[in-house]
Amino acid sequence: MSEFVYPPVIAAAKTMFRVLGLKIKVEGHENIPATGGAVLACNHIGYLDFIFTGLGAHPAKRLVRFMAKKEVFDHKISGPLMRGMHHIPVDRDNGASSYIAALKALKAGEAVGVFPEATISRSFTVKEIKSGAVRMAVAAKVPLIPMAVWGTQRLWTKGRKRKLWQRGTQILILAGEPMFPTRADDYEQVAKELRDRIQELVDRAQREYPVDGAGQWWQPAHLGGTAPTPEEAAALDEAELAERAARRARREGEREAGKPEE
Template identity: 45%
Template sequence: MDTRRYRGFTVPRFYEGIAANRDEAVERFYQRLVGSMRTLMRALRIDTTVIGAEHIPAQGGALIAGNHTGYADFILLGTGPFLHGERLVRFMAKASVFDVPVLGHVLRVMKHVPVDRARGGDSIAPAVEMLRGGNLVGIFPEATISRSFELAHFKTGAARIAYQAGVPLIPCVMWGSQRIWTKDLPKHFHNVPVIVRYGEPVELTGDAEADTAELKRRMQELLDASRAEYTALAGPGTGEAWMPVALGGTAPTVEEAERIYARERAERDAKKAAKQAKRARKVRK
């Protein structure tokens, strides 16, 4: 692929940026925060290649669905919107996080979206409202980091939210993020190449299951393309813990990763139940 440097990132030579989104470019706090993160990543030689940024709309709402392999994904998913109009992404996060002092205030200032999973179908309403208001919203359909570094089970929320809001559903795949910082593996904050790839919007039918399957199929195509190109940047990854076992790595299989997640979830639920029981005993006293 013929590439060039543009605003600190590697992009296809044909890519041309656009004028900044007037409303979002002036959100000083959020812009300065993510700007400092981009500066830090460049200083650490996190060389990021961004492909398909032209699929990000210059104006109006869109839901960007990304795979999730590492803690840097929140910054990386927003690189395309930054390049294509200095747009900002409002991420969906657990409602409980917004109750944390200071952090909750920061998240609200940045207009991130609280999600109360206990409300079931009603939990998507804040994201739909944000999208209808002309914002970009980011979501990880896997709902947690995939330890297998393969696409794990997708929840149907992304398809349902985008369809209800009447906005494009844009697939995004990041590859290399797991080498920076992820679960169970050592951190490497220096000299890591990353590829962030966006695809054309998924045509939605209103059938959440079918639309989710199509989203996952499209994201797998993007992932396969990025993995093929990544070999030239970092070698084949044979025997590496950050590479899926199906590609010669030693990461857990999808099934093994699911068992680990189930065990962690059970442990969290047990701790939560124990805390609730302790509070109940104090109240009775």
């Protein structure tokens, strides 16, 4: 597979991080296999998580193919980059095609990155996850690597303005010990274990984080921050989905109204 885009993008990202003065710490990269397929499953707290999760695999010399929503690939700027880096588009109306594409990449020896919470966690805790990552690992017969990022939400997250030029922001990236699910396992139970392992990594990152988050918007409520509780975050997510559905219905109604009568 040709790699004309990915290495220059990584080099550009590292240069940008140096300019921004970001303090990035990677731990556990030895848990990511240097060769062969692997599913990297990470928590999701900000729009730049895929960059930092990929950076966490870079010491293992792996280029991670991330599964990302189709809209990112449709964008005139991000689309060519995503395709050039051989990331995998996820069409929510046709999930089977993205699943098949991910399996093909895994069986070809690629590392595939997923965010099993599906959407950004506004509470900065780990939401419930589905068993898709587990099913992919089992079908491709590859290890499943739990991962966590922390601090990325301070740069850019849902409901907050971008603060990319916030110098000195600390970013922690942790990779846990691999899991090896099989067809004999209960996939839903393994997904719960995966969530627990990701949460343990997040808890560890929060304990080790060198900045006191007490009273800060980016700190979870249970740690003294002002982020929404998981219950409040779920309500916000439901309201957003309802508004999105209403906008879609309005657009469809406008299109129907604009059609000429037969």
